[in-house]
Amino acid sequence: MKFTLNVWRQNGPQDKGRMETYQVDQVSDDMSFLEMIDVLNEQLIHQNIDPVVFDHDCREGICGMCSMFINGEAHGPGRGVTTCQLHMREFSDGDTITIEPFRAKAFPIIKDLMVDRSAFDRIIQAGGFVSVNTSGNLPDANATRIEKSHADAAFDAATCIGCGACVATCKNASAMLFTSAKVSQFALLPQGQVEASERVLHMVNQMDLEGFGNCTNTGACEVECPKGISIENIARMNREYLSVSLTTK
Ligand code: SF4
Numbered sequence: 406m407k408f409t410l411n412v413w414r415q416n417g418p419q420d421k422g423r424m425e426t427y428q429v430d431q432v433s434d435d436m437s438f439l440e441m442i443d444v445l446n447e448q449l450i451h452q453n454i455d456p457v458v459f460d461h462d463c464r465e466g467i468c469g470m471c472s473m474f475i476n477g478e479a480h481g482p483g484r485g486v487t488t489c490q491l492h493m494r495e496f497s498d499g500d501t502i503t504i505e506p507f508r509a510k511a512f513p514i515i516k517d518l519m520v521d522r523s524a525f526d527r528i529i530q531a532g533g534f535v536s537v538n539t540s541g542n543l544p545d546a547n548a549t550r551i552e553k554s555h556a557d558a559a560f561d562a563a564t565c566i567g568c569g570a571c572v573a574t575c576k577n578a579s580a581m582l583f584t585s586a587k588v589s590q591f592a593l594l595p596q597g598q599v600e601a602s603e604r605v606l607h608m609v610n611q612m613d614l615e616g617f618g619n620c621t622n623t624g625a626c627e628v629e630c631p632k633g634i635s636i637e638n639i640a641r642m643n644r645e646y647l648s649v650s651l652t653t654k
């Protein structure tokens with residue numbers, strides 16, 4: 406397969422950036438999108454051109470690193486897949502493909518397609534954890550009964566991989582889907598109840614401090630999320646936040 410690629414090139418955070426056009430051929434339809442970029446980069450290295458910088462790690466939909474906006478969609482045209490799980494057979498031979506970084510004020514561009522998503526780390530640090538007493542006198546975890554529907558919903562929320570597609574897709578660059586998934590995975594379990602109030606307050610406050618926009622319920626985040634995280638989590642987080650805000654000064 407052959408493709409024409411319009412790729413965003415940007416030397417660093419202060420550079421204005423520009424689109425560059427490249428041709429790639431000898432791409433197999435079994436290649437992943439990232440393997441196709443590897444082919445491009447081999448070609449660029451042979452031409453003494455800087456390879457395209459992009460984030461990746463697991464290449465199997467787990468780590469959430471491969472943040473790319475492909476033909477105007479976060480993680481490209483596939484549903485329920487990350488960029489590394491997208492295969493070139495989803496495109497037609499001869500297609501022109503436009504590749505950009507995830508764009509949001511809170512995700513500054515480091516270089517080319519690589520963005521800084523450490524704002525997500527700081528939201529987690531603000532409260533996305535449970536404090537565990539390791540004194541050795543704890544009851545066995547399996548002894549705590551949890552309603553099946555709550556366990557399932559907590560598990561679903563916990564599948565968020567922190568990729569940032571929800572932010573890149575949202576016209577407001579809101580991080581509500583990510584933050585609400587991280588709040589819900591604990592809020593639904595008894596182990597998460599102890600710190601529930603501080604958690605939702607601190608995480609939402611940090612989200613606002615990082616410069617993410619407000620949610621206006623467009624639902625675009627849910628559509629583009631590779632893990633199918635439901636916007637029901639946003640409603641749950643809003644309820645938790647409101648109830649804590651009304652009961653604390
Ligand atoms: S909610 Fe979905 S789109 Fe947003 S960071 Fe988590 S996995 Fe990615």
Ligand code: FES
Nearest residue numbers: 464468469471489
């Ligand atoms: S490289 Fe890990 S999810 Fe894509």
